[in-house]
Amino acid sequence: DQQVKQNSPSLSVQEGRISILNCDYTNSMFDYFLWYKKYPAEGPTFLISISSIKDKNEDGRFTVFLNKSAKHLSLHIVPSQPGDSAVYFCAAVNTGTASKLTFGTGTRLQVTL
Amino acid sequence: DTAVSQTPKYLVTQMGNDKSIKCEQNLGHDTMYWYKQDSKKFLKIMFSYNNKELIINETVPNRFSPKSPDKAHLNLHINSLELGDSAVYFCASSLGTGEINFGPGTRLTVL
Numbered sequence: 294d295q296q297v298k299q300n301s302p303s304l305s306v307q308e309g310r311i312s313i314l315n316c317d318y319t320n321s322m323f324d325y326f327l328w329y330k331k332y333p334a335e336g337p338t339f340l341i342s343i344s345s346i347k348d349k350n351e352d353g354r355f356t357v358f359l360n361k362s363a364k365h366l367s368l369h370i371v372p373s374q375p376g377d378s379a380v381y382f383c384a385a386v387n388t389g390t391a392s393k394l395t396f397g398t399g400t401r402l403q404v405t406l
Numbered sequence: 407d408t409a410v411s412q413t414p415k416y417l418v419t420q421m422g423n424d425k426s427i428k429c430e431q432n433l434g435h436d437t438m439y440w441y442k443q444d445s446k447k448f449l450k451i452m453f454s455y456n457n458k459e460l461i462i463n464e465t466v467p468n469r470f471s472p473k474s475p476d477k478a479h480l481n482l483h484i485n486s487l488e489l490g491d492s493a494v495y496f497c498a499s500s501l502g503t504g505e506i507n508f509g510p511g512t513r514l515t516v517l
Contacts, residue, residue, distance in 0.1 A: 327505060329508075334510070334511070335510055336410070336496050336509050336510045337449070337508045338508070339506075342504065342505060380447075382449060388504065393451050393462055394451065395451075398448055399447055399449075
């Protein structure tokens, strides 16, 4: 029962172009969403988050969009850089309960020169 | 000045052995977690402690026993290791809601 899904296991984008990573969720009780970035042999690191009361949050080159009616969020990286190559995990939580993050399976982003 | 640290980074052991993974956080967070990332790359929560009290215990075999001597430490002890326990185990901490900080992971290989 995968409540958070990232249907694209991998994505390849040219340097300078936009990377769009997608995430779908099924649990309507989720009210806070996060993106984590993971390099090989390291733990995931927090990238950006969005509350369900918003539909967009921007931090530098990273923007997260939330479409609650579609239960869909996306992470946009503009412009993409080689250092962005990593696995990106989407996560969701119902902040009203014990803070258990539910993660997607990740999308491996490769930014090519 | 690592925020969440865990040792060892790699652990290779035989089936049936007992092993422990240690975790410490210096962020002053009240809540600590153990997550498991299996071969299919799913990151799943195993346990969560808040101020040394167990608050989340997912469906995990009772061979896995977390121990929190104080709120800065959450160790994971595994008895009678099985092949299927091979995974990367991540310790994490948070203030209680939302963003959590992960440790670097411990890759456990059971032979």
